Amino acid sequence: xxxxxxxxxxxxxxxxxxxxxxxxxxxxxxxxxxxxxxxxxxxxxxxxxxxxxxxxxxxxxxxxxxxxxxxxxxxxxxxxxxxxxxxxxxxxxxxxxxxxxxxxxxxxxxxxxxxxxxxxxxxxxxxxxxxxxxxxxxxxxxxxxxxxxxxxxxxxxxxxxxxxxxxxxxxxxxxxxxxxxxxxxxxxxxxxxxxxxxxxxxxxxxxxxxxxxxxxxxxxxxxxxxxxxxxxxxxxxxxxxxxxxxxxxxxxxxxxxxxxxxxxxxxxxxxxxxxxxxxxxxxxxxxxxxxxxxxxxxxxxxxxxxxxxxxxxxxxxxxxxxxxxxxxxxxxxxxxxxxxxx
Amino acid sequence: xxxxxxxxxxxxxxxxxxxxxxxxxxxxxxxxxxxxxxxxxxxxxxxxxxxxxxxxxxxxxxxxxxxxxxxxxxxxxxxxxxxxxxxxxxxxxxxxxxxxxxxxxxxxxxxxxxxxxxxxxxxxxxxxxxxxxxxxxxxxxxxxxxxxxxxxxxxxxxxxxxxxxxxxxxxxxxxxxxxxxxxxxxxxxxxxxxxxxxxxxxxxxxxxxxxxxxxxxxxxxxxxxxxxxxxxxxxxxxxxxxxxxxxxxxxxxxxxxxxxxxxxxxxxxxxxxxxxxxxxxxxxxxxxxxxxxxxxxxxxxxxxxxxxxxxxxxxxxxxxxxxxxxxxxxxxxxxxxxxxxxxxxxxxxxxxxxxxxxxxxxxxxxxxxxxxxxxxxxxxxxxxxxxxxxxxxxxxxxxxxxxxxxxxxxxxxxxxxxxxx
Numbered sequence: 107x108x109x110x111x112x113x114x115x116x117x118x119x120x121x122x123x124x125x126x127x128x129x130x131x132x133x134x135x136x137x138x139x140x141x142x143x144x145x146x147x148x149x150x151x152x153x154x155x156x157x158x159x160x161x162x163x164x165x166x167x168x169x170x171x172x173x174x175x176x177x178x179x180x181x182x183x184x185x186x187x188x189x190x191x192x193x194x195x196x197x198x199x200x201x202x203x204x205x206x207x208x209x210x211x212x213x214x215x216x217x218x219x220x221x222x223x224x225x226x227x228x229x230x231x232x233x234x235x236x237x238x239x240x241x242x243x244x245x246x247x248x249x250x251x252x253x254x255x256x257x258x259x260x261x262x263x264x265x266x267x268x269x270x271x272x273x274x275x276x277x278x279x280x281x282x283x284x285x286x287x288x289x290x291x292x293x294x295x296x297x298x299x300x301x302x303x304x305x306x307x308x309x310x311x312x313x314x315x316x317x318x319x320x321x322x323x324x325x326x327x328x329x330x331x332x333x334x335x336x337x338x339x340x341x342x343x344x345x346x347x348x349x350x351x352x353x354x355x356x357x358x359x360x361x362x363x364x365x366x367x368x369x370x371x372x373x374x375x376x377x378x379x380x381x382x383x384x385x386x387x388x389x390x391x392x393x394x395x396x397x398x399x400x401x402x403x404x405x406x407x408x409x410x411x412x413x414x415x416x417x418x419x420x421x422x423x424x425x426x427x428x429x430x431x432x433x434x435x436x437x438x439x440x441x442x443x444x445x446x447x448x
Numbered sequence: 449x450x451x452x453x454x455x456x457x458x459x460x461x462x463x464x465x466x467x468x469x470x471x472x473x474x475x476x477x478x479x480x481x482x483x484x485x486x487x488x489x490x491x492x493x494x495x496x497x498x499x500x501x502x503x504x505x506x507x508x509x510x511x512x513x514x515x516x517x518x519x520x521x522x523x524x525x526x527x528x529x530x531x532x533x534x535x536x537x538x539x540x541x542x543x544x545x546x547x548x549x550x551x552x553x554x555x556x557x558x559x560x561x562x563x564x565x566x567x568x569x570x571x572x573x574x575x576x577x578x579x580x581x582x583x584x585x586x587x588x589x590x591x592x593x594x595x596x597x598x599x600x601x602x603x604x605x606x607x608x609x610x611x612x613x614x615x616x617x618x619x620x621x622x623x624x625x626x627x628x629x630x631x632x633x634x635x636x637x638x639x640x641x642x643x644x645x646x647x648x649x650x651x652x653x654x655x656x657x658x659x660x661x662x663x664x665x666x667x668x669x670x671x672x673x674x675x676x677x678x679x680x681x682x683x684x685x686x687x688x689x690x691x692x693x694x695x696x697x698x699x700x701x702x703x704x705x706x707x708x709x710x711x712x713x714x715x716x717x718x719x720x721x722x723x724x725x726x727x728x729x730x731x732x733x734x735x736x737x738x739x740x741x742x743x744x745x746x747x748x749x750x751x752x753x754x755x756x757x758x759x760x761x762x763x764x765x766x767x768x769x770x771x772x773x774x775x776x777x778x779x780x781x782x783x784x785x786x787x788x789x790x791x792x793x794x795x796x797x798x799x800x801x802x803x804x805x806x807x808x809x810x811x812x813x814x815x816x817x818x819x820x821x822x823x824x825x826x827x828x829x830x831x832x833x834x835x836x837x838x839x840x841x842x843x844x845x846x847x848x849x850x851x852x853x854x855x856x857x858x859x860x861x862x863x864x865x866x867x868x869x
Contacts, residue, residue, distance in 0.1 A: 141539045241631050250632045342534060344559050348632060349530050389526055390539055398488040
């Protein structure tokens with residue numbers, strides 16, 4: 107185990123990642139400005155959630171536009187449990203993950219047996235229905251009035267006055283999602299997903315249980331997304347159905363890996379480091395003087411990226427500076443690997 | 449090796465952008481106030497309208513020499529939703545170093561931004577968020593000048609008690625009331641307050657129906673109301689749903705003796721343009737409007753309308769700007785008495801504010817609820833007024849000192865209107 111690790115560290119990909127990680131850990135010690143820290147937290151937050159989406163959307167190629175549903179279920183389970191039973195938010199987060207996983211399995215199983223855009227449509231509908239339910243059962247969920255989370259600070263309560271603890275939590279989360287994605291990319295499960303993404307019939311004929319693999323990916327992705335929901339709720343300290351289950355969130359989670367590079371472990375991180383600051387800075391520079399212009403520019407940049415870098419930023423890098431590795435891109439699986447799978 | 453340079457370069461580019469934005473634009477000889485409103489996105493229209501009211505107050509004060517001998521400057525922030533509000537409040541406070549923030553049109557935006565400001569002990573003057581819960585968090589640096597959502601519901605019922613029931617010769621216990629409201633924070637908080645107050649004062653609440661403002665068909669809601677046969681209908685709606693509901697009410701011939709709207713869509717000229725004469729005789733409980741109101745009740749309202757038109761080229765579009773104008777003028781008064789921009793001094797001066805009713809451009813007085821009050825920091829002297837639509841134009845009809853026209857009751861039936869009543 108130590109030899110491959112050592113080799114990995116000698117590779118530029120390895121030491122650059124490690125350097126970046128160390129820089130991020132030291133960052134709050136050097137920079138005290140809360141706005142910059144907030145921006146960094148949001149970057150890592152979207153990197154983690156983009157990574158979670160990437161497992162089902164990128165690796166397995168099942169486009170979901172309803173990840174806000176899992177996000178909201180995670181947040182609401184945790185907050186409601188805390189409100190009614192006083193359950194610790196950290197424990198609530200785990201319970202929320204379990205509930206979300208069950209939801210994800212229930213919604214995915216029937217959809218995955220169908221071909222076509224059913225999964226995408228079902229996820230959008232699912233998020234909408236959940237939002238309406240949360241609004242409807244207002245006696246229990248407080249409806250659209252939302253829930254203000256009591257400001258009891260401390261590690262045990264998952265609430266802090268400073269930004270730095272949030273940064274470390276979200277950094278751990280993003281690193282965790284990255285590692286999970288990295289191992290999926292290298293594992294048999296990852297190859298199964300890539301195979302079914304490229305050609306579902308061929309994958310099945312080679313003995314891949316496609317429905318099961320997709321289901322596994324969906325549940326894993328949903329569980330990770332629910333952690334993000336809890337983090338967001340504890341960070342803003344206020345939840346309400348219109349923002350928790352918003353389509354904006356769903357789209358952003360999908361956009362980050364699409365821009366960075368779908369189906370790769372590093373893609374969502376790169377995507378978020380580009381998209382999130384771009385969005386925030388365009389708004390703070392132009393929002394005051396020319397209302398709405400920032401959205402126009404943001405939209406144009408997105409279109410340009412999609413037209414000129416259909417593989418995402420990572421795809422562009424790999425394509426331009428390919429250095430003769432066996433696996434040219436995230437996309438197809440080389441012949442010899444597929445033979446092993448079979 | 450070129451390949452390895454691309455990602456770090458990208459990172460350096462992004463990080464340098466961040467640092468560039470972190471350099472505050474400092475100017476010492478002005479007083480800088482942050483304004484946080486939705487200037488883009490779905491809330492932009494009225495968010496912008498409110499900002500304009502604040503801007504009118506700023507320009508007017510600068511003509512008089514500003515405050516504390518310095519000119520006033522606004523630092524604009526665009527917060528289309530709660531997420532952005534957190535980031536923008538953070539930026540205004542830590543990067544732009546403002547000591548006072550004025551905002552923010554919507555309750556959910558105010559929820560997020562005021563929580564940030566409270567953490568940094570920065571004073572917030574809120575003239576838009578009307579949800580009661582906003583000031584029920586025990587915040588020390590938040591001051592709100594506006595009637596609360598519950599005040600709207602209470603006003604609905606008082607209007608029924610004092611004007612509508614006598615006019616219809618009904619007793620409260622015989623009066624059937626239906627309440628409909630759109631299901632976001634705004635509608636829910638107004639609607640539930642109306643239901644609670646109506647029940648407490650002995651009215652018969654025959655229907656309470658929340659609905660989604662984005663709905664494309666409200667006929668089932670209209671049918672439910674038809675079978676409940678209410679005498680009085682209270683509605684809290686945005687613009688499109690108000691138009692849709694009233695059109696379908698006409699198609700399905702739903703007749704009530706009085707219809708009370710609560711601001712939102714029922715107070716907008718756009719709704720009148722879409723509905724034409726069908727909007728006539730609808731009552732609207734709302735904040736004071738900049739036109740068709742008795743100037744004796746709200747001195748300075750005409751001056752506001754004049755200044756607004758001079759600055760932006762056409763008359764004010766709604767009462768939102770007037771409310772922000774009035775609130776920001778109170779802020780200037782508070783800063784003058786605080787004699788500094790220190791948040792503690794401003795807070796103390798704000799708490800000492802004592803402006804009697806009938807002396808401001810909205811007619812409201814100002815007395816902030818003291819610490820320990822359930823609504824700490826809310827202006828206890830701000831009350832909504834009642835308008836009625838005549839010829840697609842709103843006129844203030846109640847209370848009497850603000851009225852410019854006599855209230856017309858009951859609401860004519862659709863047949864009577866078709867005949868041209």
